[in-house]
Amino acid sequence: MTPLTGYLLVAALLFSIGLAGALTRRNAILVLIGIELMLNAANLNLIAFWRYGPHPEALTGMMFAIFSIAVAAAEAAVGLGLVIQIHRHAKTTDLDQMNRMKG
Amino acid sequence: MSLVFYILSALTVAGGLAAMLLKNMVHCVLALTVAFAGLALLFLNLDAQFAGFAQILVYIGAVAILVVFAILLTRGSETPQEGIFSRTWQAGLAASAAVFAVLGWAVLHSMSQLPHETAMPDVNVRQIGQSLVGRYVLPLEIVAVLLTVALIGAVIIAMQEKEEPK
Secondary structure: OOHHHHHHHHHHHHHHHHHHHHHHEOEHHHHHHHHHHHHHHHHHHHHHHHHHOOOHHHOHHHHHHHHHHHHHHHHHHHHHHHHHHHHHHHOOOEOOOOOOOOO | OOHHHHHHHHHHHHHHHHHHHOOOHHHHHHHHHHHHHHHHHHHHHOOOHHHHHHHHHHHHHHHHHHHHHHHHHOOOOOOOOOOOEOOOHHHHHHHHHHHHHHHHHHHHHOOOOOOOOOOOOOOOHHHHHHHHHOOOHHHHHHHHHHHHHHHHHHHHHHOOOOOOOO
């Protein structure tokens, strides 16, 4: 097994853990945490391909990972703001109880 | 495959699993911080120093703290009586297991085609900075605009609504 395969398998496992959390947890904040884990697993893939791929001096994978980190930070801020506003409105963060869109 | 890689990946996966399985949400965020730290160490292990330290600064320093604030503001640390998993958890678990099976199969069956350069990349922060303001200046500007929009948008979304005039 080459090192790149190991990193890709760890990233796949982490992505699946994040997906399972995002699909099964009731709390909206934990769904966001699952999405963060999935984004991080993708970043690990990008960095691993940058390290073991040809032309690392072009910095493509590294730049992609850095921009992905910035976008994930923006996503977390907006998502948590939305969760706080929904909690203020519906008095719950339980996704199973949020079953109507009417205000 | 070195011993360091096995230790770091075990730490990261254990942190991720604990973050998704624990009952108390504050404990979940602590486990998530462990997973982020493990990922940052994996980045450092991959000779990506800049990305590793950016990971520590952005995720452990900002995102984890933000999630803790959101949990405390929504009183999410109380465990709900109905359990922590949704009613359709079997379907979610099956979907993610299927995704992992497909990803693992794809990785293991393309092993011979994957690139495998052993030379250590000779990249320092100066080169990263120069390509950020050189070749990647347009994405950098777009990310700057995105972060500004997200900052203003998050403040507006989370702002207390004014009482309706009667």
